Amino acid sequence: MKAIKFYKAGGPDVMQYEDVRLDAPGPGEVRLRHTAIGVNYLDTYHRSGLYKLPLPSGLGFEAAGVVEAVGEGVAHLKEGDRVAYGAGPLGSYAQARNMPASRVSKLPDSIADDTAAAMMLKGMTVRYLLRETYKVKAGDTILWHAVAGGVGLIAVQWAKHLGARVIGTTSSPEKAALAKSFGCDEVINYTEENVAEQVRGLTGGKGVPVVFDGVGQATLDASLDSLSPFGLLVNFGSASGPVRNFDAGTLADKGSLFLTRPGLNTYVETDEALQANVADLFEVVGSGAVKIEVNQTYALADAVKAHEDLEGRKTTGSTVLLP
Structure with a gap:
């Protein structure tokens, strides 16, 4: 074969x-x-x-x-x-x-x-992220990077099914329109807009309790700056390269934040x-x-x-x- x-x-x-x-x-x-x-x-x-x-x-x-x-x-x-x-x-x-x-x-x-x-693989990834890493519930507002990708489009629908409000990021008007057609509430074009500023504006200055980030190094600062105090950054991918040389003190400085780097294999080990x-x-x-x-x-x-x-x-x- x-x-x-x-x-x-x-x-x-x-x-x-x-x-x-x-x-x-x-x-x-x-x-x-x-x-x-x-x-x-x-x-x-x-x-x-x-x-x-x-x-x-x-x-x-x-x-x-x-x-x-x-x-x-x-x-x-x-x-x-x-x-x-x-x-x-x-x-x-x-x-x-x-x-x-x-x-x-x-x-x-x-x-x-x-x-x-x-x-x-994409659906199983979304399931562990939304139901185990951070248990999304009705009324939550979440931020999802690269929302028009295969994982992102599944995540938008599943999060909406759970009753969440979804803010997404993408790189073009065409991808933004696609994400909205799948239910994404707000889409930020990260090539033209400041992601963290837009997220703050969309949440009354509060930020979001969780950011799901499969991009990695390029979106790290925007992700952290989009979180509310005690918020969780879920870095589940490295499309722009892995996060390196990260100072853990940054988490304290930006609001006693949490950072995790999960992987599917651990969640489906048995x-x-x-x-x-x-x-x-x-x-x-x-x-x-x-x-x-x-x-x-x-x-x-x-x-x-x-x-x-x-x-x-x-x-x-x-x-x-x-x-």
């Missing part, structure tokens, strides 16, 4: 589309034939070397597909089942693969394959936690409360182009590779 592999860290062109041997599934595993594969900014961190991996390596954490073979000891899945996964292990950029069956979830009929591939997360995600998507926007599709063989467009900020919503 064909898969994407890379042998050295670097730009999109280090990815190679090549033949890979796939053995029969072992005990506790299933073999999946992928029908759609999710693309996430996290994939660029692995490919570029920002997050170190043993090389050579595959890429990708999420996909949807069909069970083609079942290993010994697997009882909850059978051949022909439609399934999806979103928490690894690494290697979803492939036509087929073997997966630990306990990390795979059976898809309900109400969710299409491309939707599932586009929503698993199979039980993973399936609880997925059940919530399937519920909000299946009910229509959260709609998944697949705005770009590429052939698996064109993964280089997909990464170029993603890093060039030419994409909105979710991106899917078709094997």
